[in-house]
Amino acid sequence: MRRASLIAPLILILIGGVFLLNNIRPDLSVWRLVASYWPWVLVGWGAIRVVEILFNWQRGQGAPSTGVNGGEWAFIIFLCFFGAGASAAARLNNWPTRFNMLGWEMMGESYDFPLRAEQSAEGVKRVVLENLRGNARLVGTDGTAVKVEGRTIIRAMDRASAERANAQMPLVLSRQGDILFIRTSQERWTGQERLTSEIDIAIPRNVNVECKGRHGDFDVTGVTGSVEVDSDNAGVRLSDVGSARVEVRRSDIVRATNVKGTVDVKGRGEDLDLENIAGQVTVDFRYTGDLRFRQLAKPLRFRSDSSELAMERINGEVRMTRGELDADDFVGPTKLVVRSRSRDVKLSNFSQPLEIVLDRGDIELRPNRMPLAVIDARTRSGSVTVAMPSKAGFQLSAVTKRGEMDNEFGSPLRESSMDRGGSISGSTGAGPTISVTTERGSMTVLRSETATPVTFAPQGSGSDSGVPPAPPKPPASPAVPKALAQ
């Protein structure tokens, strides 16, 4: 007798496991994992069935008439449509954060209750906001009072039960020493009704701010003190703040602009956008979307699951997706390491030493700044293109172990072949060592005519843009004597 297939019970266990994980670990992006990895279910299914058929055949039990029957194909087609839809939704960033098909999401009505409170903040140094669910916007003002306005939205089957829930969770402003707490008290309600609080808060400009929540965005503007945000799931937007520390377990975006001090971001999410930051930037962030760093005056230290990046200053822009890194106009020493992922790297207009270590991916380097500094760039698999300034002195060693070479720089650089690869090397005069290596991929060395000299300035002065100073204006024309002008 042939054994029953293991496929059906395994799929049931998998489906149950996904729903269970989604319920007990709301901080994990379980549905996002499903959207990413569902094709492996098909691969695993096929592999298990192949093993079963070969096992039965080996034991002399013969082969089934079909390896996958009609009903199973129908389920597979459904799975493909579901998976492709899930992946598309995840890419469009509008993935529902929780599935709650049997709860209040699809039933009942929304009831609004206004929120309003005001309290003097004389002598307050720190404002702590606790809002579990809902969006909050904090704006720094010149006044000395804290003013809260907004509404609580309660989804319930009838108005009476909504009112009962609202009565349980008053808006509380309480003071302990120089700390003012703003609490929407949502944790006090344990019923089925779903609640969120949308609030606008005006605070004195010079306080420090701390925001805590589980699900909802935080926008903070115009605060000279520090801003700290800690949430399970939040979009965070900060502008014109003293310094920022953000920790999120899930996020669609973390954005900070015009920050006078340091920025520290931790956690995971989709996009990260930092612009015009005066202090050091430290980022430890697992991201799925785009990263953008613009105008960072102090060093950047970035780390994610697969890559590390360190730069000393960014005058232009660094943009990173899961598969690409484009950086333009920055100052090193720069170090980039990408492990176990394919990433194409394109760097232009940079000075100071550069080190790149890639597993897979193309490298394109256009320093365009003189004097050149040491460059050490390596990729295991990918083509490498280097555009060297024609007037700079350097010692080049460009090696491909397996691939074509193209020396468009010309003399004095020379090509030499060995095995299935070769090297382009030579010296154009006294200068740093430029070493670029690929184990598999083409190697191209170009001649660049557009290099500009770097004017070195004390670090942090922000004046080292790599652009030469403007020539002095010609003196004004001498005044023409009136007698001659006539």
Add this chain to the structure above:
Amino acid sequence: MNHASLVGALRGPVMLIVLGLLFVVDHNDGPGFTNTWPALIIVYGLFKLLEALAAKGALGGAR
């Protein structure tokens, strides 16, 4: 019990594996499924060819 029936039985699961791998490639920024789907036809054709060969005994004959 012959090789033709074994090849016929393996056709579905192997196509399933290929289908899954095409989606995996699609998800990892490789060529999209809209471009790679003809690979499924090729795999199906290869298996039909193997079945025909096995039926004629070209793969070692009936057991």
